Amino acid sequence: MLRKIDSIQLNNPRAKSGIIVTTVISISIVLLVNLMGYESFARNPPAGTVNTVNDWIGIQTWRVPVDNILLGDSTVAINWGTGPVSDRLGGTTVNLADTTGTSFLMDAWMLSAYVQRFGAPHNVIIERTSPSAYRVPPNKEYLAFLPLGWGWWNRYGVTPAWDWHEELDVFLTKYAVLISEGDMFRERILHPSKFFTRTIQATLPSSYYNPGTLWEQDPMDIKLNLPGAYFSESFAPSNSTTKALQYMSDLARSKKFQLYIVFQPEWDEAIEAGLRTKVLKAQEDYLSQFVDADYVHFVHDPALVFSKEQMQSTQHLRAQAANVFTEAYVNGIINIQNRLTADEAQPLVTTVNVDKTSYGIGEKPVITLTVNNKSKTDVKGSVSYLIRPIGRPDGEWVARAPAVSVNIPVEGKLDIELDQSVGEVNKAGVYDLVVFVRQDLGTLVNETRIELPGKIVVR
Amino acid sequence: MIFTSWLFAGFIIVVSLIYFPLGRRWQWQNVLLLVASYISYGFFDWRFLTLLAGMTGINYLVGWAIAQSFSTEKEGGVNRRRSLLGIAIIFDLCVLVLFKYFNFFYDSLVSVFSTFGLIVDPVNLTPVLPIGLSFFTFMALTYPFDIYRQKITHTKRFLDFALFVSFFPTVVSGPVERAEHMLPQFQRARRITTENINEGLWLIIWGLFQKMVIADNVGWIVNRVYSNYTHFEGLDITIAIFAYTIQILADFGGYTDIARGVARFLGFDIFLNFNVPYFAINPRDFWSRWHISLSSWFRDYLYIPLGGNRKGKWRTNLNLLITMILVGLWHGAAWTFVVWGAWHGLLQVIYRLFGEKGQDTDRTIRGWTSALSLIGRTVLMVVLVAAGWAVFRATSFDQVAYLFTHFGFGTSTNSAGFILRLFCFTLPLVIVQIIQLRTKNPTFMARMNPSVRGLAYGLMLVSIMIFSQRVIPHFIYQGF
Numbered sequence: 001m002l003r004k005i006d007s008i009q010l011n012n013p014r015a016k017s018g019i020i021v022t023t024v025i026s027i028s029i030v031l032l033v034n035l036m037g038y039e040s041f042a043r044n045p046p047a048g049t050v051n052t053v054n055d056w057i058g059i060q061t062w063r064v065p066v067d068n069i070l071l072g073d074s075t076v077a078i079n080w081g082t083g084p085v086s087d088r089l090g091g092t093t094v095n096l097a098d099t100t101g102t103s104f105l106m107d108a109w110m111l112s113a114y115v116q117r118f119g120a121p122h123n124v125i126i127e128r129t130s131p132s133a134y135r136v137p138p139n140k141e142y143l144a145f146l147p148l149g150w151g152w153w154n155r156y157g158v159t160p161a162w163d164w165h166e167e168l169d170v171f172l173t174k175y176a177v178l179i180s181e182g183d184m185f186r187e188r189i190l191h192p193s194k195f196f197t198r199t200i201q202a203t204l205p206s207s208y209y210n211p212g213t214l215w216e217q218d219p220m221d222i223k224l225n226l227p228g229a230y231f232s233e234s235f236a237p238s239n240s241t242t243k244a245l246q247y248m249s250d251l252a253r254s255k256k257f258q259l260y261i262v263f264q265p266e267w268d269e270a271i272e273a274g275l276r277t278k279v280l281k282a283q284e285d286y287l288s289q290f291v292d293a294d295y296v297h298f299v300h301d302p303a304l305v306f307s308k309e310q311m312q313s314t315q316h317l318r319a320q321a322a323n324v325f326t327e328a329y330v331n332g333i334i335n336i337q338n339r340l341t342a343d344e345a346q347p348l349v350t351t352v353n354v355d356k357t358s359y360g361i362g363e364k365p366v367i368t369l370t371v372n373n374k375s376k377t378d379v380k381g382s383v384s385y386l387i388r389p390i391g392r393p394d395g396e397w398v399a400r401a402p403a404v405s406v407n408i409p410v411e412g413k414l415d416i417e418l419d420q421s422v423g424e425v426n427k428a429g430v431y432d433l434v435v436f437v438r439q440d441l442g443t444l445v446n447e448t449r450i451e452l453p454g455k456i457v458v459r
Numbered sequence: 460m461i462f463t464s465w466l467f468a469g470f471i472i473v474v475s476l477i478y479f480p481l482g483r484r485w486q487w488q489n490v491l492l493l494v495a496s497y498i499s500y501g502f503f504d505w506r507f508l509t510l511l512a513g514m515t516g517i518n519y520l521v522g523w524a525i526a527q528s529f530s531t532e533k534e535g536g537v538n539r540r541r542s543l544l545g546i547a548i549i550f551d552l553c554v555l556v557l558f559k560y561f562n563f564f565y566d567s568l569v570s571v572f573s574t575f576g577l578i579v580d581p582v583n584l585t586p587v588l589p590i591g592l593s594f595f596t597f598m599a600l601t602y603p604f605d606i607y608r609q610k611i612t613h614t615k616r617f618l619d620f621a622l623f624v625s626f627f628p629t630v631v632s633g634p635v636e637r638a639e640h641m642l643p644q645f646q647r648a649r650r651i652t653t654e655n656i657n658e659g660l661w662l663i664i665w666g667l668f669q670k671m672v673i674a675d676n677v678g679w680i681v682n683r684v685y686s687n688y689t690h691f692e693g694l695d696i697t698i699a700i701f702a703y704t705i706q707i708l709a710d711f712g713g714y715t716d717i718a719r720g721v722a723r724f725l726g727f728d729i730f731l732n733f734n735v736p737y738f739a740i741n742p743r744d745f746w747s748r749w750h751i752s753l754s755s756w757f758r759d760y761l762y763i764p765l766g767g768n769r770k771g772k773w774r775t776n777l778n779l780l781i782t783m784i785l786v787g788l789w790h791g792a793a794w795t796f797v798v799w800g801a802w803h804g805l806l807q808v809i810y811r812l813f814g815e816k817g818q819d820t821d822r823t824i825r826g827w828t829s830a831l832s833l834i835g836r837t838v839l840m841v842v843l844v845a846a847g848w849a850v851f852r853a854t855s856f857d858q859v860a861y862l863f864t865h866f867g868f869g870t871s872t873n874s875a876g877f878i879l880r881l882f883c884f885t886l887p888l889v890i891v892q893i894i895q896l897r898t899k900n901p902t903f904m905a906r907m908n909p910s911v912r913g914l915a916y917g918l919m920l921v922s923i924m925i926f927s928q929r930v931i932p933h934f935i936y937q938g939f
Contacts, residue, residue, distance in 0.1 A: 018909035019656055025913025026920060033921045178924040186925045 037177040043198040045145040052098040056146050058203035065118040066205045067091025071107040072127040073100040075315045079322040083209040084330050087384045087403040090440050094205040101139035104244035112156035120255035122443040127262040129315045130283045134237040144174035158247040209422050212319030213312045222269045230314045235282035249290040261298040262329045266305045299332035324395025334447045345446035346375035350437050358457040368417045373408040380407050381439040390430045390454050399423035431456040460502045462717045483648040489622050499627040507589035515624045518599040521547040522606045526613030547603040551596050563792030591631040599624045602638040611639045619645045628718035634730040634752035649726025657905035662720030668919045669713030671927035676884045677702040680877050693869030698877045703852045704845040705885050710935045735892045740836040742806040744820045757782050780804035799851040
């Protein structure tokens, strides 16, 4: 071995062609390894971008349209269930939310791509936390790893205000993964199975309840001004946010679908101290330029205020609080749609029957509805219910029966028993029964809400 | 500009695009390089361009005056020339002391006085240390010194001398070049040969690999332990000490190789600064392999003028100690550096006690016993050098005391990870250095088959891209 090493001394340097050969081979190796990395990241995108990639794969591959689309940042991704949306607004629901870093532009692009493929959905509900998410431009990494051809951001209605060097940045992030994702590349070399793992799969419409995060709480202390940015940031939306919101608003009006911009969850201590007054006023004033009476609305419910114990951070909520948030904004949307469809709603008379006066813990009540159609047209819609502790908000529900479609002929009657398949009443106490009778009126709904306080007694 | 930045890569490309088409017009090439060198230095801190220019000017003038003295005062003039050299030395050292050592000496003096109960009002100058000051001061000083010794003649081309002092590959962190070595190269047409390009390519890529892959990644262990040292003990501290031993070689060796590679591309040969130093078998051997340009500078401009080894055993030992202490002090204004220097001086003195055996650098293996002896002596030197580095890296004597009282072989949950990281990142360095040692050729790769070179460079470039830290950590010796 040492003699072989010694013999290296005897070789003579090569001529110019040797330098060229050396350069070509070394560049080829770099490009080959980079290509392997590119393929790996196409199958297994960098952490944090996977959701967005999956969302785009879904948009490109779904076979049927979706009725309700949820868009926005991690608050939506983590804290919004799709079940209550489907139950009360009807149809199927898909959650396409990702993170703050993707910005409103990503929401606009996704919506545009969906509309190009399927036409208008029924409802688009969007939330991004103010003021941080209104301020950010799109993060290059999120743009680079989407399964879309180069220049895709020019094909979906609204273009980012980029300089050439920003586009170069995206190019290098996408195609020079050895440089742009060196840290993750290193991790995959140290754990080779990650090199070949496939993590991408299409986001699909689904119906789920009980979202919320169990993560350890971020530092939150109003006396110490933690988190600092929450207290110091002013409302300063970026140009790309304004362009994106304007585009989505115009699209809603031209394609005639409903667009709801939901306000973020708020921390009660900050509200009481008056620390959010300015930002919320600025946000409301800003969003007012996009809203109208018929298609674009914002949902700003006082119920969207939470205690520190209910929050994992100033943006993310624990499970129960997430239900409160979801139910609160759905109530807000229902109120708007009820107003819009007040003249079209048909008279229905609904009777609710509960099989017992009291139940044991864990026992499922059998609840039957009788719906009489007193109108002169058939009525299509659904019925559902939830059970909540007496006097508490809808979002504190403990059990519910997902929506069951109904089709009641003119002057007809329908008896339907609902299946309480979500949650259970597992504590003794007195509970309210809230029944939702929904009428589908084109792309809108009209909901009749029947509240039966203390109807369910558990001993 | 930092060598490992994209800015420097762009800078080199721009300079090369103008430099090479100038062909054999070396005067214009020197002007270009001078301008480029000042621009490059200005990127660090434009305020010290005047200092660089001023130091260049003073040393050039003194050199001219000494040369004039030789030509006009053929028989006498020794005292005058000695005085002129003294002016250059005093000026250069004053600048160095003012920027680098003022607070150190003053604080030390205040501390001594306070021990005797004398309270002295603190004066706290907070000068910014001009980057590369320690290097270009010593380089500039070689000019009047070597003219004084009649090793070189004064050059009429001030620009060439200015280029020598400010040459961008060497100005910030060396090697500590000599006017005698560089001026003739600057004052002739350059030949850019395929050998230059091959060697330059190897040196640059290997230099980047050493710095960005090896040094920065083993440095992670060092930073973790040293920044929170009281939380570590046993094997973790031992590993951190050896990790720093590797880090400083890869960091500084990497820098020097990049500098040499860039200079090779431009047609210049600058000093080999590291010659597989951790394969040394005694302190004398070590200092003939480690930071060769600096150790030879101190030998030629301090140790020998002090008398060297010509004035008896005790004086030789004293000269060695003084020289090595000043080598330590050169690295920085802190007592830990002084102790490090003294440690190496002491090692040299102790090894000299063994006579020729303690100074022998013969590495011939004649059998098993000589092989074992060679390995043993090499390992011992590594351990002794590593012990010195532990002090060198420390920020206080409390830290030194803790490290030396808590190192050992007891493991923790971190130990396996540290060992694996140190092993994986040191292995390439060891392999390359063994080949360099056996072939006696630091640029052996330049002589290999082009395909093998391509494969090696490709893998090294991939490693650099994957394993380099995203924030550019500075080179260690830029701090000196």
